[in-house]
Amino acid sequence: MFEIPWNVIAMQFFFGIALGCIFVLLSSGMSIIFGLLDVVNFAHGTFAMLGAYAVFVVISLSGSFVVGLVSAVVIVGIIGMIVEFLFLKPLYGKDPLLPLLLTFGLSVAIPDLIKIIFGLIGKPVNYPEALSGTLMLGSVIIPGYRLFIILFTLVALISLWLFLKRSDLGMIIRASTRDSLMVQTLGINVSRIWTFGFGLGVGLAALAGAIAAPMMSATPDMGVDMTMTAFVVTVVGGLGSLGGAIVGGLLIGLVVAFTAFVAGEYSSVSMYFCMALILLVRPRGLFGEQGRE
Amino acid sequence: MQHFKGLGRIGLAMLLVGLISAGLLTAMPTQASAQQKTIKYGTMHPLTGAYAVLGRDQMRATEMAVEEWNAKGGVLGHKIIWVHRDDELKGNVAIRRAKELVEEEKCDFIGGTLSGSISLAMNEFACKTKTPYVAYCMSDMVLGSDQCEYGAAFMVVPYAASLAVAQYAFKNVGKKWFAITADYRWGHSLLEGWLWQSQQMGGQFLGNVYVPLGTTDFSTYYAKVLAAKPDFIVMNNLGADQTAAIKQASELGLTKNIKIFCTKTAQHTIKELGPAYNENVIGGMSFYYKLRDKYPGAKKFVDKFMKKYGAPPEQDGECGYVATNILFMAIEKAGTVSDKKKIMEAMQDIKYQLTKGPEYLRGCDRQRVQSYVLVKGKGAKAKGWDLADIVAEIPGDKIIMSCEDNAKKLPFINIKLPK
Numbered sequence: 001m002f003e004i005p006w007n008v009i010a011m012q013f014f015f016g017i018a019l020g021c022i023f024v025l026l027s028s029g030m031s032i033i034f035g036l037l038d039v040v041n042f043a044h045g046t047f048a049m050l051g052a053y054a055v056f057v058v059i060s061l062s063g064s065f066v067v068g069l070v071s072a073v074v075i076v077g078i079i080g081m082i083v084e085f086l087f088l089k090p091l092y093g094k095d096p097l098l099p100l101l102l103t104f105g106l107s108v109a110i111p112d113l114i115k116i117i118f119g120l121i122g123k124p125v126n127y128p129e130a131l132s133g134t135l136m137l138g139s140v141i142i143p144g145y146r147l148f149i150i151l152f153t154l155v156a157l158i159s160l161w162l163f164l165k166r167s168d169l170g171m172i173i174r175a176s177t178r179d180s181l182m183v184q185t186l187g188i189n190v191s192r193i194w195t196f197g198f199g200l201g202v203g204l205a206a207l208a209g210a211i212a213a214p215m216m217s218a219t220p221d222m223g224v225d226m227t228m229t230a231f232v233v234t235v236v237g238g239l240g241s242l243g244g245a246i247v248g249g250l251l252i253g254l255v256v257a258f259t260a261f262v263a264g265e266y267s268s269v270s271m272y273f274c275m276a277l278i279l280l281v282r283p284r285g286l287f288g289e290q291g292r293e
Numbered sequence: 294m295q296h297f298k299g300l301g302r303i304g305l306a307m308l309l310v311g312l313i314s315a316g317l318l319t320a321m322p323t324q325a326s327a328q329q330k331t332i333k334y335g336t337m338h339p340l341t342g343a344y345a346v347l348g349r350d351q352m353r354a355t356e357m358a359v360e361e362w363n364a365k366g367g368v369l370g371h372k373i374i375w376v377h378r379d380d381e382l383k384g385n386v387a388i389r390r391a392k393e394l395v396e397e398e399k400c401d402f403i404g405g406t407l408s409g410s411i412s413l414a415m416n417e418f419a420c421k422t423k424t425p426y427v428a429y430c431m432s433d434m435v436l437g438s439d440q441c442e443y444g445a446a447f448m449v450v451p452y453a454a455s456l457a458v459a460q461y462a463f464k465n466v467g468k469k470w471f472a473i474t475a476d477y478r479w480g481h482s483l484l485e486g487w488l489w490q491s492q493q494m495g496g497q498f499l500g501n502v503y504v505p506l507g508t509t510d511f512s513t514y515y516a517k518v519l520a521a522k523p524d525f526i527v528m529n530n531l532g533a534d535q536t537a538a539i540k541q542a543s544e545l546g547l548t549k550n551i552k553i554f555c556t557k558t559a560q561h562t563i564k565e566l567g568p569a570y571n572e573n574v575i576g577g578m579s580f581y582y583k584l585r586d587k588y589p590g591a592k593k594f595v596d597k598f599m600k601k602y603g604a605p606p607e608q609d610g611e612c613g614y615v616a617t618n619i620l621f622m623a624i625e626k627a628g629t630v631s632d633k634k635k636i637m638e639a640m641q642d643i644k645y646q647l648t649k650g651p652e653y654l655r656g657c658d659r660q661r662v663q664s665y666v667l668v669k670g671k672g673a674k675a676k677g678w679d680l681a682d683i684v685a686e687i688p689g690d691k692i693i694m695s696c697e698d699n700a701k702k703l704p705f706i707n708i709k710l711p712k
Contacts, residue, residue: 005520008517008519008520011516011519012513012516015510015512015513015516016513018512019510019512019513115345120345120346120349121346121561121564121565122533122561122565123565124565124566124567124569126567132544134545134546141519141545141546143544143545143546145544146512212509214544215509215510215512215537215541216509216510216533216537216540216541217533217536217537217540217566219343219533221342221343221533222509222533225509256510256513257513258513260502260504260513261513261514261516261517264476264502264503264504264505264514265476265503265504266505267504267505267508267513268505268508269505
């Protein structure tokens with residue numbers, strides 16, 4: 001048997017944070033959608049999958065990874081807005097089960113459409129040479145791409161925060177999550193805010209998928225597990241809470257990473273144990289609001 | 294009466310003509326089918342889900358084999374009607390589909406599946422219903438009490454894949470190894486094979502991580518692997534899991550410095566991985582299309598498959614093709630389409646050469662004895678379907694235990710898997 005040096009623990013921590021960053025992006029998007037629309041998006045992972053395919057297509061055409069990432073957000077965001085406008089909007093005010101069923105249907109139909117268009121074999125997505133390789137921090141090995149994921153997620157979150165806090169549109173979105181009726185009374189077209197909010201939410205999911213794609217290839221069925229993870233992280237962090245999505249994502253990433261290290265066969269279920277524990281102690285999640293459990 | 298009065302003579306005549314025509318139309322196919330003798334072969338494949346690519350290959354190769362036999366008049370003058378179902382790689386679905394094939398479709402013979410555990414359930418079903426079943430996948434169904442006279446297995450037993458790859462690895466690379474194993478029966482069977490072969494060849498087992506199916510982030514497991522400092526890493530996984538594992542190994546620089554052995558790999562995995570599946574990654578397959586350069590049978594099979602479907606066949610397709618052929622050869626040898634027991638007896642020790650060198654279906658357990666091929670990735674030099682080169686072909690006799698050992702699950706039943 002071998003001893004476990006501290007640098008291995010440090011590496012595991014780093015991997016957990018990098019994994020958590022993908023979870024953060026996923027659940028941030030889900031939190032925005034739920035906070036704004038009260039819609040549980042069963043197709044959230046599917047939009048992440050679309051992000052992976054979008055980045056594959058754009059990189060194939062442009063050769064640029066960064067252009068691919070940005071394009072994935074924009075393309076899938078627009079698709080999301082179209083979906084919200086055409087399919088979700090007619091269901092508002094009706095049985096709350098209906099949007100759930102719709103998004104579930106999308107989670108089945110869209111992957112099949114992708115299989116028809118792109119085939120069954122996954123598509124390789126490669127990051128630039130500049131991001132490959134590893135850095136050495138003392139004796140800790142840090143893969144370049146994982147470091148990029150962490151830094152890029154930080155930039156994305158800061159941008160999102162600035163947008164929500166400092167821009168007029170962001171202020172309206174925040175107000176709409178609190179009281180959409182009041183916002184409407186002030187003469188603002190809340191319906192358009194909802195459409196934009198849904199597009200923003202799935203755009204974040206697409207970014208998560210696009211970032212994850214180089215690690216695992218873009219495959220039609222990759223969204224299934226991502227949806228479940230998004231749910232877990234969103235519930236752990238607190239429904240509708242962006243701060244909760246960030247903390248929850250990083251926490252779950254670390255839980256999965258260290259469980260993989262100690263007892264690999266339980267790494268997948270560890271996030272559910274964590275969720276159960278947190279809900280027992282704090283049913284609204286870490287940062288959730290009272291009454292939103 | 295009033296209605297018939299209204300029809301008149303012409304109307305009544307037309308009605309009578311219509312009734313007679315309908316009677317003739319329904320009678321004719323029956324008479325035609327009574328003249329044309331048929332047998333029905335039903336197969337199951339995962340046509341949806343993560344392994345749909347492989348399931349589709351199985352289906353295509355079966356279709357090709359059935360067409361070939363029907364083109365030469367069927368088997369014993371019987372046209373082969375082939376039907377297939379999607380088992381979704383789920384056991385409960387597979388059993389429902391198997392029942393549909395036998396009870397509703399009235400299939401005389403069944404075949405297929407990609408999952409070893411489903412093949413065990415299918416084998417049990419075949420024994421209960423006395424319906425010959427030819428398994429297309431790596432299966433433990435020929436071991437111990439799982440053996441049954443109505444089942445035959447056409448891909449290598451899982452342990453055989455491990456023995457083949459392990460023999461090559463310990464001979465050519467080094468002794469210290471670390472495994473990453475898919476956490477279900479098939480993965481465990483592969484690990485057992487590795488552990489046993491390691492004992493035989495002085496290998497030094499450094500450790501293993503069990504990874505749940507569907508894991509997408511393997512980086513969290515590699516820290517442990519790196520700390521162990523193995524000569525090579527063993528991947529006992531497949532499909533999307535293997536793709537993610539190797540991609541992330543490449544990301545960490547592992548594929549530059551350490552050899553990775555994939556006990557079972559697939560063409561589409563190599564294609565998906567592109568440059569990451571480089572010269573340091575060696576995978577095992579029961580068939581690789583480049584065997585066409587060595588065997589005329591392989592060339593004939595591969596060229597026809599490529600012409601028909603636009604891509605070379607995976608090992609799963611080749612397995613389905615051979616299994617279907619052997620089933621029909623056994624029917625011909627038995628001289629009967631209805632005496633299922635006789636057909637299975639005719640299958641025992643049947644010798645043939647179809648897609649590789651001379652092979653046979655071992656009589657005692659109806660296990661196909663075949664070679665196992667090792668391929669080395671071409672990395673950035675891969676182009677189109679030229680993805681890997683064959684580095685070794687391990688003969689079947691070197692990687693299969695005796696009939697007595699298989700019946701008792703020896704020696705692997707004595708191997709203690711790590712926790």
